[in-house]
Amino acid sequence: MENGNNRSQWKSQAGFLIAAIGSAVGLGNIWRFGYMVHQHGGSAFLIPYFSALIIAGLPIMLLEYGLGHKQKGAPALSFVKIDSRWEWVGWFMTIVAMFGIMLYYSVVIGWCVNYLFYSFDLSWGEDTQAFFFSQFLQLSDSPVNFGGVRIPILFSTLLVWFICWIICFRDISHGIEKACLIFMPLLLVLTLILCGWIFTLDGAPSAIWNNYIKPDFDKISSLVVWRDAFSQIFFTLSLGFGIMITYASYLPKKNDITKNAYITSCVNCLYSLIAGTVVFGTIGFMANTQGVEFSEVIKSGPQLAFTVYPKAISLLPAFNSLFGIMFFLVLVIAGISSGISLIETFTCSFTDKFDWSRRKVVSTICITGFFGSIIFTTRAGLLILDIVDHFITNYGLVCGGILECFIIGWILKATVLRKYINETSSMKIPVIWNILIKYVTPAILLVLIYFTLKSDIVKNYGGYPTDTLIIYGIGWIFLSLIFAVGLSFYPWKPPTKIDRDHEPEEDELLI
Numbered sequence: 471m472e473n474g475n476n477r478s479q480w481k482s483q484a485g486f487l488i489a490a491i492g493s494a495v496g497l498g499n500i501w502r503f504g505y506m507v508h509q510h511g512g513s514a515f516l517i518p519y520f521s522a523l524i525i526a527g528l529p530i531m532l533l534e535y536g537l538g539h540k541q542k543g544a545p546a547l548s549f550v551k552i553d554s555r556w557e558w559v560g561w562f563m564t565i566v567a568m569f570g571i572m573l574y575y576s577v578v579i580g581w582c583v584n585y586l587f588y589s590f591d592l593s594w595g596e597d598t599q600a601f602f603f604s605q606f607l608q609l610s611d612s613p614v615n616f617g618g619v620r621i622p623i624l625f626s627t628l629l630v631w632f633i634c635w636i637i638c639f640r641d642i643s644h645g646i647e648k649a650c651l652i653f654m655p656l657l658l659v660l661t662l663i664l665c666g667w668i669f670t671l672d673g674a675p676s677a678i679w680n681n682y683i684k685p686d687f688d689k690i691s692s693l694v695v696w697r698d699a700f701s702q703i704f705f706t707l708s709l710g711f712g713i714m715i716t717y718a719s720y721l722p723k724k725n726d727i728t729k730n731a732y733i734t735s736c737v738n739c740l741y742s743l744i745a746g747t748v749v750f751g752t753i754g755f756m757a758n759t760q761g762v763e764f765s766e767v768i769k770s771g772p773q774l775a776f777t778v779y780p781k782a783i784s785l786l787p788a789f790n791s792l793f794g795i796m797f798f799l800v801l802v803i804a805g806i807s808s809g810i811s812l813i814e815t816f817t818c819s820f821t822d823k824f825d826w827s828r829r830k831v832v833s834t835i836c837i838t839g840f841f842g843s844i845i846f847t848t849r850a851g852l853l854i855l856d857i858v859d860h861f862i863t864n865y866g867l868v869c870g871g872i873l874e875c876f877i878i879g880w881i882l883k884a885t886v887l888r889k890y891i892n893e894t895s896s897m898k899i900p901v902i903w904n905i906l907i908k909y910v911t912p913a914i915l916l917v918l919i920y921f922t923l924k925s926d927i928v929k930n931y932g933g934y935p936t937d938t939l940i941i942y943g944i945g946w947i948f949l950s951l952i953f954a955v956g957l958s959f960y961p962w963k964p965p966t967k968i969d970r971d972h973e974p975e976e977d978e979l980l981i
C-alpha cells in the first residue's frame with residue numbers, strides 16, 4: 471500500500487537527502503552553470519547567484535519541503551488539502567514537468583548514452599561540430615520539418631526510459647533511494663577524478679583562473695546577470711516542478727526540514743562549482759593546445775557537451791577514451807537521477823488521487839513517456855527541444871513557483887507553514903520568510919517573466935516563425951493547463967483522503 475497511513479517512507483534521512491540532491495544535480499549543473507559564471511563576471515557572479523539562493527531558492531525549497539511533509543502528498547494532494555479550488559495548480563506543475571521537461575530530457579540523456587559509446591573510438595574527434603549536427607542528429611532545417619526518426623537516438627532513449635522504469639517500478643525506498651545511494655557517490659567520485667585530472671593538463675589552471683574565477687565586478691551591475699542568476703537557482707534546485715513536495719511527503723514525521731533544505735542547496739551549489747572547474751579546465755587545455763582564444767571556443771548547453779567537449783577530449787595526451795567515457799557517464803548519471811524524480815512526482819500524483827497501483831502507473835507513464843519522446847528523436851528534435859525548453863522553464867515553471875507562493879503565502883497563510891516547519895526543525899526560520907514568500911519571491915519571479923517576455927517579443931525568440939513558437943511553446947503550456955484543470959474535476963478516491971488534518975489558524979502577524 472502506498473497511500474493513507476501506509477504511505478511509503480525513505481529508509482533513512484541520508485537516503486532522502488541523496489535522492490533530493492540527485493534531483494537537483496542535473497545536466498544544468500554541468501553545462502549551464504559554468505558558462506553563466508564565465509559570461510557574468512567570474513566569481514563575481516557568485517554574488518547574484520547566492521543572493522538568488524537566499525532570496526528565492528531557499529525560501530521556496532523550505533516551502534516545498536514543509537508543504538510535502540505536512541500534507542503527505544504530491545503537489546495535487548498538497549494543494550487540494552488547502553483549498554479544492556487550487557488543485558489544478560498541483561497538476562499543472564506536475565504535467566509541465568513531466569510532459570514539458572522529461573520528454574526531451576530523456577532524449578538528451580539518450581544522446582549522452584550514444585556519446586558514451588562513441589567515446590570508445592574517438593576517430594570522429596577531428597570535426598566534432600559536423601559529427602554532431604550532420605552525422606549524429608542529421609538536423610533538419612526547421613522545427614516543423616521532422617525528417618524521420620534517428621534510429622540510434624530512438625534506441626538510446628528507449629534504454630533511458632527502461633532504466634527509469636526499473637528504478638521507479640519499485641517502492642521509493644527500494645527503487646529511487648537505492649539507485650541514488652549508488653549513483654550519487656559514483657557521480658561525485660567520477661567528477662573528482664576528472665577534476666584532479668584536468669589540473670595536470672597544460673593551460674588548464676590558468677584558463678580556470680582567467681575565465682572562471684577572476685572576478686569582474688562591473689558585469690554584475692547588469693540586470694541580465696541577475697535575471698540569469700535567479701532562473702539558474704530556480705532550475706538547478708528543481709523548484710516549481712513539485713519534486714521536492716513529493717520527496718518530502720515520504721519523510722517520517724520526526725524530521726529536520728530546515729537542515730535538509732540547507733544541505734540540499736549547499737551540496738548542489740558546491741557540485742556546480744566543481745563541475746564548472748572540470749569543464750573550464752578541459753576547454754582551457756584545448757584553447758591552449760590549439761592556440762586560440764578561450765572565448766572563441768566556449769559554448770553553453772548541448773553544444774558544449776557534444777561538440778566542444780569531445781574536441782577537447784580528442785586532444786588529450788593520453789587515455790582520451792577513458793576521459794570521454796567518464797565524462798558522458800557523469801552526464802548520464804546526473805540526468806537519470808533527475809529524470810526519475812520527475813517520474814516519481816507524476817506517479818505519486820496519480821497513486822494519491824486514484825489509489826491505482828504504483829506498478830501500473832509507472833509502467834503506463836514510462837511507455838507513454840517513451841512514445842511522447844519520439845518527437846524529439848526526429849531530425850527536428852534539437853530545434854523543437856530548444857523551443858519547448860525555453861518556454862517550459864522560463865514561463866511554465868516560474869508560473870508554478872508564483873502560484874505556489876500565492877497559495878501558501880495567502881491561502882494557507884505563510885505563518886501556518888512557518889510554524890509547522892519550525893516545530894519540526896532544529897534551526898528555526900525567521901519571520902522574514904513570511905515576507906519573502908508572500909511578497910518578495912513572487913514579485914521577483916514576476917519580474918523574471920516580464921523580462922523574458924519582453925526580450926522574446928523584441929527578439930522573436932530564436933528567430934522562429936510565430937506560429938511555430940505558438941505550437942511548441944505556448945501550445946505546450948496551454949495543453950498542460952487544460953489537462954491539469956480536467957484532472958482536478960475527477961473525484962478523489964477515497965474522498966476522505968482530501969480532508970484537512972486541521973483548520974488553518976489565523977495569520978497572527980498579518981504579513
Ligand code: PHE
Pocket residue numbers: 493494495496497498499571575705706707708711808809811812
Ligand atoms: N536540477 C536539474 C538540473 O539542473 C533540473 C531538472 C530536475 C531537470 C529534474 C529535469 C528533472 O538539470
